[in-house]
Amino acid sequence: MNIKNNTEDLEQEIADLESRLHNAKAQLASSPRSAKASSLSREPNGIPPSIPMHALLLLSDSALPLGSFAYSSGLESYLAHNKPLPRSVTSIASFRRFLKLSIASLASTSLPYVLNAYRYPETLETLDNDLDASTPCVVVQRASLAQGRALLGVWERAFRGSYGLYTSSGSSMANGAGTAAKAVKALEDFLDALKSCFDHVDELGPKGHFPPLWGVVCSIMGMDLHQTAYVFMLNHAKAVLSAAVRASVMGPYQAQAILASKGLQDMILQRIEREWDTNVEDAGQVVPPLDLWVGRHELLYSRIFNS
Amino acid sequence: MPIKSPFETDVAKAGHGEVILDLLPPSIPTLTTLTYKYPLKLLARTPGFVSRTSAQTCPSRPVHLYLLTYGGGLLPGDHIDVSITLKERTRMVVSTPQGSTKIFKTEPTASVKGQRGTPAHIATDMSRQMLDVRIDNEAAICYLPDPAVPFKDSRYEQVQTFTVDGTAPDSKRGSLCVLDWVTEGRSSRGETWDFHFWKGKNEVWSDDGSGSKKLLLRDSIILDDECDDAEQDADDSHPNLIRERTHPHGIVGTLILYGPVYENLASFILHRFTTQPRIGARNWSTSVSPAKSATESYSSTTNTNVTWTAARVRAGFTLVKFGAADFEAAKSWLGDLLREEGSVVREFGEEALICL
Numbered sequence: 235m236n237i238k239n240n241t242e243d244l245e246q247e248i249a250d251l252e253s254r255l256h257n258a259k260a261q262l263a264s265s266p267r268s269a270k271a272s273s274l275s276r277e278p279n280g281i282p283p284s285i286p287m288h289a290l291l292l293l294s295d296s297a298l299p300l301g302s303f304a305y306s307s308g309l310e311s312y313l314a315h316n317k318p319l320p321r322s323v324t325s326i327a328s329f330r331r332f333l334k335l336s337i338a339s340l341a342s343t344s345l346p347y348v349l350n351a352y353r354y355p356e357t358l359e360t361l362d363n364d365l366d367a368s369t370p371c372v373v374v375q376r377a378s379l380a381q382g383r384a385l386l387g388v389w390e391r392a393f394r395g396s397y398g399l400y401t402s403s404g405s406s407m408a409n410g411a412g413t414a415a416k417a418v419k420a421l422e423d424f425l426d427a428l429k430s431c432f433d434h435v436d437e438l439g440p441k442g443h444f445p446p447l448w449g450v451v452c453s454i455m456g457m458d459l460h461q462t463a464y465v466f467m468l469n470h471a472k473a474v475l476s477a478a479v480r481a482s483v484m485g486p487y488q489a490q491a492i493l494a495s496k497g498l499q500d501m502i503l504q505r506i507e508r509e510w511d512t513n514v515e516d517a518g519q520v521v522p523p524l525d526l527w528v529g530r531h532e533l534l535y536s537r538i539f540n541s
Numbered sequence: 542m543p544i545k546s547p548f549e550t551d552v553a554k555a556g557h558g559e560v561i562l563d564l565l566p567p568s569i570p571t572l573t574t575l576t577y578k579y580p581l582k583l584l585a586r587t588p589g590f591v592s593r594t595s596a597q598t599c600p601s602r603p604v605h606l607y608l609l610t611y612g613g614g615l616l617p618g619d620h621i622d623v624s625i626t627l628k629e630r631t632r633m634v635v636s637t638p639q640g641s642t643k644i645f646k647t648e649p650t651a652s653v654k655g656q657r658g659t660p661a662h663i664a665t666d667m668s669r670q671m672l673d674v675r676i677d678n679e680a681a682i683c684y685l686p687d688p689a690v691p692f693k694d695s696r697y698e699q700v701q702t703f704t705v706d707g708t709a710p711d712s713k714r715g716s717l718c719v720l721d722w723v724t725e726g727r728s729s730r731g732e733t734w735d736f737h738f739w740k741g742k743n744e745v746w747s748d749d750g751s752g753s754k755k756l757l758l759r760d761s762i763i764l765d766d767e768c769d770d771a772e773q774d775a776d777d778s779h780p781n782l783i784r785e786r787t788h789p790h791g792i793v794g795t796l797i798l799y800g801p802v803y804e805n806l807a808s809f810i811l812h813r814f815t816t817q818p819r820i821g822a823r824n825w826s827t828s829v830s831p832a833k834s835a836t837e838s839y840s841s842t843t844n845t846n847v848t849w850t851a852a853r854v855r856a857g858f859t860l861v862k863f864g865a866a867d868f869e870a871a872k873s874w875l876g877d878l879l880r881e882e883g884s885v886v887r888e889f890g891e892e893a894l895i896c897l
Contacts, residue, residue, distance in 0.1 A: 314820045315848070335786060342763060360578065368759040370860055371852040437855055508767070518742065518761025521786045522793040525862050529850025535819035 235416065289397075289455035294465045296472060300384045300444075306477035306539035307336055307470070308528040313481060315527055328423070329483050333474055333492070334338045334501065340470050341505035341520040344445040346517040348356070348466050351449030352459050355413075355420035361446040364514055371529040375496070377541040382444035386425060389451055397455050398422075422448075460506070466504045467533045479540060553635075556620045558583050570631055571603050581621050582609040590890035590897045596802050599681060603773070603889045604634040613641030615654040615668035615697065622671045627680035627715070634893045637686040640723070644668055644691040644736070667696040667738070671883040676715030681802045683889045685879075687896045688792060688868060689734035698740045704797075707747030707755060715756040716800025718885065719743060719877075723764070724792045724868050725784075733791070734783040739764040743797060745858070757856045760795050781822055790848070790864035792871045799858040802888055807859035814851040832872065840873040872897055 286415035289414060292298065292310040312332050319328055347365050351358055369375045371430055426446075431439035445466070484492075492498060509517075519525055531541055558577035565571045570587060577583040584607040592600045610621065627633055645668070682703075691697055705715045721741050723841060726732030745758040766784045787793060796805045847870055849863035865871035876897035879885050883894050 280601065311820075317821075331785075338786070364756050364759065365825060367756045368761065369854065370760065370862060371850060371854065373852075375854070438757075461730075516761075518740070518762050518763040522762055522862070523787060523790060523848070523864055526848050526850050526864055529852060529862060530820065531817075532847070533817055533820050535822040 242465070253339060278494050286458065286461070289457055289509070290461055290465065291414055292453060293455065293457065296476075297328055299388060300381045300458060302381060302473040304539060305473060305541040306404065306481065307340075307377070307474055307541060308332075309474055309477050309483075310338070310481060310537060310539045310541075311531040311534060314534055315327060317531070322486075325483055326488070329478055330492070333471065333498075333522060336474055337467065337471060339524045341509050342465065342512075342520040343517055345463060345466065345506065345509045346514045347443075347445040347451040347514075348463060349459065350447035350514050351535075352453045352462055353449075355417035355450045358420045358424050358446055358450055359440055360422070360472040361514060362443050365446060366441045367442045368517065369443075371541050373528050373531050378443045378445070379441055380540075381500045382447045383441040385444060385447050386428070386442055389421065390425065391453070393455065408480060411414075411493060414454055414456070417450050421454065422449050423478040437516055438539065443465045461507045463510075464502060467505065471502070472499060479536065483524075486492065554622075555579060556581050556622055558621075560585070560606060560624070561626045561630045562633055564601055564631050568599065568601050568630075570601050572604065572697070577623075580611045580615075580619055581609070581623065582846075583623070584609060588890065588892065590892070592888050592890075596804060596886055596888070600888065601630055601632055603634050603683070603893070605634045605636065605892065607636060607638050608641070609639060610635075611641075613639035613709040614645055615670065615769045616645050617666045617696070618670055620669045620671070621667070622673075624673045624675075625682075625696075626675045626738070626832065627677055627682060628679045630679045632676075632681045632889065635682065635686070635895075636887050636895055637894065639687075641687040641690040642670075643850070644673040644689060644695040644697040645694055645737075646694040656679050660799045669697070672699075672701040674717075676703060676705050676717060678706055678709045678713045678715060679802065681716035681888070683885060683893045684894055685720045685885075685894065686717065686796065688724050688871075689739070689741070690724050691726055691739045692778075693726060693732050693735040695736045696738040697736070698725065698738070699742065701741075701743045704745075704748050704754075705745065705757075706756075707749045712801055714800045714857075716802035716805050717745070717797065718806075718871070719797045720794065721760070721762075722790070722792060722794025722871065723734055723762070728791065728867065734781060736764075736783070736786055737766050737768075739783075741795075743795070744797065745797070747856075749771040756856050758797065758799075758854065758860075760797065760860065762793070762795070779866070787864070789866070791867045792861070793864045796863075796875070799857060803859075803884070805885045806879070806882050807853070809884075810851050810861055810878065811853060812861065813878070814849070847874040849874075 296302075300316060309329075309332055312330075319325060344365075347361050351361050365378075368374070369378065423441075427440045428442055448466055449462060452465070457465070472493065475493055478484055479486050479489045528541060531537065531539075555578055558581050560572060560583060561574040563571055563573045563650060572585055573587060575583060586605045586607075587602060588605065589602070591602055608623065608624070610619070625633070625635075657870065667790075674682060689697065689699070694835065699721075701721070703717055703719070705717075721743055723739055726733045726736060728754060734854040740761070740763045742759070742761040744756065744760075747755045747757050749755075766782050768782075799812075846862055846867075851859065851861045853859050855895070863871060863874070865874065865884055876894060878895060879897065
């Protein structure tokens, strides 16, 4: 009797726990942050889908021909404006400050465009226009356009063959075929609009800024949203560090040490978390002097970078 | 249910104001609407100034609009919402005769940690100023206010929206000159960027008349200390993020120029910017020691204490951004620049530069 009661209790408890688990899962799936959780919940069947991983490696490769190495994102100008350094500040410490400011600024100005382009690829043209309107100087604009158009070139000549078709066969893992197909359509429409714009000069036509295009391309290639944001931020950090090595701020091993550090990882994750739900209307500059340094890059007597 | 005040009008809600400036024939600027409600006060005046040498043919007399708040500042929860319409060929000078817009302290409240989206309960005690300006063809606005001075622990958001007719040809477009600057606080009381939140957003939209709008320009500065109030009370050693991010400046600002009236001014500023001495340039002609020339070139970039940049961004906008050690340095630099070129004084009279 006693044992039977116990088993009944246990069964009751199990049923109760199961229903709570079920509810919790349902709540998680319907919460706006579910996209972020999906990267974690994909593991159970043992074999992580290989396609996002493959795309992740392609897109995070520094050999991806975007020409990012030509831009220092204001580092060169920052160094010139903070010369000579006070005795108490080492050049590494000064660089670390810049990296922190640069990452915070990129996250607040550009990351919302990456996230929104991934979520709503059909708004690509509006996002491109709004980002162009929010770009405060020609130096930044030049850098963003050159990389955005390079990404479009890579899409057209390289990725389209594998990813433009594969989505129509409906095998996208992370997105579901519908979303990816929509993203492909948005990107192709944008490409057409950009090309037709070359013929007649329309100053307000599509431009091809990097951040929204990055979001759409990553979505097509099956990356999840959090990866998309992380690789976007990390690639920026890599470009700035590579510029620092070439501007002789530090050696290549020191640069790798910063890149590998927990501090950098945490910083990127924290910035992504902060901007995760930011609307593009609320994007803005959090580091006003950075606009000044970047804008004054043109005043440098000698330059080794394009920004 | 509270008894309805007999003095209450439904024309304006608290903090709301509406101004419509029209030109009656032959060329008499007239305010067809001027309403406002506490804590906002609007005053208008038409000095006899007539522009003699203008970029436009037969310009109208500029009307001066003074934006006033009781006590010259904004308390937590104060919302100012001003809508201005400038009909064709009218001109307006908007200024803040009470000096800087003081933004008073916000009481601590809990916020959602680590998130940028503003929770509703924070939004209610944040001071906010909205300005919505519609500029018709050939109209012009000159808005050179004093800077915002956010006091310690304050929260403030300002959104200024300007709408122009996108279909007008270049020479008929509306013109605007907008200055938006913010200081580190009451520096006399040792405040350096000690507020919680300041956001200044300026947008210019183009409206083609059929209802479809396009964003032409957005300039947005967000100074956010990103810390939970409760946490800060417990731990004063929290690094001041705003100070770190604005260093070495004590004031930062943006000047936006657009339209035919400011065309000369924009070219003048751009020319001044591109002919600044190169940073890091050496004077090869004389035999000064390398160390000395390096310090000289450095000081030549900082001797004015104002670091600035100017760019002709898209759609005919010129954007000037600056940072300076203190308010006086920025004020004298900008005032000198505008007076030297002279078109603001020519078009709107000396009084348009009252805040500079």
